[in-house]
Amino acid sequence: MDSTHTQENPSAHRSFHPEKYAPKPGPGRTVSKEETKGTGANTGESSGRRGEDLAKKGDDGMHDLGPKGRSGRPSGTRDASAVTGVDPQDASGESGSH
Template identity: 80%
Template sequence: MSRKPKSQPSHGEGPSPHSGTEQHGWSPDVDSTHTQDNPSASRSFHPDKYAPAAGPGRKVSKEETKGTGARTGESTSRSGEDLAKKGKPEGMHDLGPKGRSQRPSGTRDASAVTGVDPQEPHAKDRTGK
């Protein structure tokens, strides 16, 4: 059973509340709407001409000069470089790069699990297949 394709109305015709070719269906054409002047725009892009002169510098309080005593910016965790220097952890098995991305892959046995009641993985998991 063949169906006759529905005919499409030509541009500017159809069920839209707007008529003519200067429209986009259910909303009027953005380019045909009126735009208002915005005098603040030019002031924003020319601060050397319109901005007030700089005021006096602020006073730095003694609390600010003292500091907090915290060791900010220092990492407390081990870096990846440090972990690599230590070598392969016990219970971890490297299976080499996998797939098109060549990402490293591997498995672990029960000695590498830190959870409660670690159990040996299934044979399927050990082979990485």
């Protein structure tokens, strides 16, 4: 059996005791005028559609199959209407018009 050799590591002790070994904090930084005035962008209400809202409506091509397994994680499937690629195909293997 190999013997395990451990080395003394004083830097590890210093890392976990900053109140004793770390220098005092500096003065910090000065915030510039550009940072305080903002970008001028309109940062109001989001106009995007929330996934939760789409799932409730049921018209997004996604189908909830309920919780799965011991973890109870949500599961589901999607159909061709949920795909945004070129020539999306239905999960059954049938495609749209060619």
